[in-house]
Amino acid sequence: MSKNLLINVCDSNNADNYAWSMLFFRIDRRSDTQPYTFYKMRFKNDGYLLSYAKSLMNSVKKYQISPIETVQEYDGNNTKVSCDKISLNNELIAQEWSLFSDALVKPSDEKIKNKINGYILYGTERRDENNTISFIKMANPFTNLTNKSKVFFTTTADDELDLFSDDVCRLYLNTDILITGTTLYTYNYSFERLFDIEKTMSKIKKEAIQRITDTNVFSDADQFTAYASQYTSNRTFVTLKQERIDRIKNNKNRKAVAGLLKLELDKAGKIIIDSKEKAALLIKYLCYKIFKDGETNDVLEASSISTLTIE
Numbered sequence: 656m657s658k659n660l661l662i663n664v665c666d667s668n669n670a671d672n673y674a675w676s677m678l679f680f681r682i683d684r685r686s687d688t689q690p691y692t693f694y695k696m697r698f699k700n701d702g703y704l705l706s707y708a709k710s711l712m713n714s715v716k717k718y719q720i721s722p723i724e725t726v727q728e729y730d731g732n733n734t735k736v737s738c739d740k741i742s743l744n745n746e747l748i749a750q751e752w753s754l755f756s757d758a759l760v761k762p763s764d765e766k767i768k769n770k771i772n773g774y775i776l777y778g779t780e781r782r783d784e785n786n787t788i789s790f791i792k793m794a795n796p797f798t799n800l801t802n803k804s805k806v807f808f809t810t811t812a813d814d815e816l817d818l819f820s821d822d823v824c825r826l827y828l829n830t831d832i833l834i835t836g837t838t839l840y841t842y843n844y845s846f847e848r849l850f851d852i853e854k855t856m857s858k859i860k861k862e863a864i865q866r867i868t869d870t871n872v873f874s875d876a877d878q879f880t881a882y883a884s885q886y887t888s889n890r891t892f893v894t895l896k897q898e899r900i901d902r903i904k905n906n907k908n909r910k911a912v913a914g915l916l917k918l919e920l921d922k923a924g925k926i927i928i929d930s931k932e933k934a935a936l937l938i939k940y941l942c943y944k945i946f947k948d949g950e951t952n953d954v955l956e957a958s959s960i961s962t963l964t965i966e
Contacts, residue, residue, distance in 0.1 A: 657726035657740060657840075664788060664835050665716040667709040673778035673788065675708050678762055679771045679796065684851065691758035694767050696774075707826060708776060711790060714828040719842055726840065731856075731890030741846075743837045747859070747893070751850035752839075771795045773849070774826070791832035793845040797822045856889035863892040867941060872903050873928060874921040882934035891942045899941045916940060 677696045684690050698704050720738070729741040743752045759777070773793040780786040799822050800807040808816040831845035839846060847853065864883045873879045902908040906924050913920050916936045919927040928934050939945045 658720065658723060658738075660835075661720045661726070661738070661833065661840060662716060664833075665712045665720060667712040667716070670705060670709045670712060670778075672782070673708070673780055675704050676777045676779075677704055677707075677774065678759065678777060679767065679774045680758070681769055682772045682849070689754055689758055690851075691755050693758050693762040693775075694765075694771075695762040708778065711776060711826075711828055711830070715790070715830050715833065719829060729841070729893070731888075731893045738840050738842055740838050740840050743834070743839055747852055747855050748839070748846070748850045751852075751855075755850070771797060773831075787835070789832070789834040790830040791834070791846075791849070792827055792829075793831050793849060794827065796824050796826055798825055799823075853889065856893065860886075860889045860892045863895045863942075866895070866900065867938075870900060870904050872909060872926055874923070874925040875928070879926075879928040879934060882928055882931040883938060885931045886935055886938055891938060891944060894942045894944070896941060896943050899943065903941070912940065916945070 677698070678693045679696060680694070681692045682690050683692070723738045726738045726740055729739040729745075729747075741748065743749065759775070772795065773791060774796050775792075776790040778788045800819060807819040809819040811817050831841065831843055832849070833840045864880060867883070868876050868880050903912055903926070909924065909926065910920065912918075913926060916933075918933055918937065921927055926937070928937065936945070
């Protein structure tokens with residue numbers, strides 16, 4: 656359903672129904688209040704922006720949406736054959752999105768002085784200004800053609816070659832991020848950098864470890880916490896499953912989980928975690944990265960598991 660929605664959104668025949676804006680932006684994390692600064696760009700010919708919007712929508716539809724097999728909820732592991740989606744209200748990005756969108760509607764009037772981190776093509780539907788679409792590219796659009804490996808010349812009015820050393824603006828015909836309604840769609844991990852998700856993931860990791868520790872199922876809770884804190888991938892904790900946390904709270908189910916993962920239990924039936932490897936096994940299980948094949952009984956590990964709806 657989401658794929659069809661994106662195909663319809665990127666129908667270039669609808670481009671005329673939007674009022675388009677092009678804004679470049681900078682990110683400066685040294686700011687305690689607002690890390691984003693936007694600059695609204697003006698085109699000498701208004702038709703240029705509409706033409707670019709149509710070309711971009713066509714290209715995204717053909718080369719980025721049509722080839723994907725599915726659209727799945729963001730879990731930190733894009734399968735390369737899917738497009739991830741995440742609600743703008745998700746705790747991972749909600750605060751940064753609020754800052755980003757606030758800065759977007761208050762672009763700076765100053766001349767661009769520092770490096771640009773990306774740009775956004777922003778469309779507002781003429782009949783309903785609450786209906787918007789955004790294409791975000793995490794790339795500096797300005798580039799200098801002449802460098803250590805190449806020299807460029809331009810033809811003058813007298814048909815002579817003159818050295819070309821000015822910066823040029825390059826806009827891509829693909830997008831890293833597409834936002835429509837209250838949902839962000841992404842084809843790579845660029846949005847993590849845009850919204851400083853690593854910082855948020857660190858917080859989620861700490862909260863997840865605390866949730867697991869609070870189950871009171873460990874022979875030594877402090878030891879589990881110490882080993883769990885050494886787990887290197889913060890992404891894993893994004894998919895912590897409450898159902899699996901509840902499972903290890905139950906004595907009978909906990910014994911089954913321990914058997915599945917080859918973990919020991921003490922005399923009181925509590926899980927013994929005495930190495931970071933054992934802690935990692937349990938974390939992967941609780942975060943839905945480990946499951947048992949019902950046909951072969953093999954214990955399998957996967958970076959991303961999603962439930963299929965078979966009709």
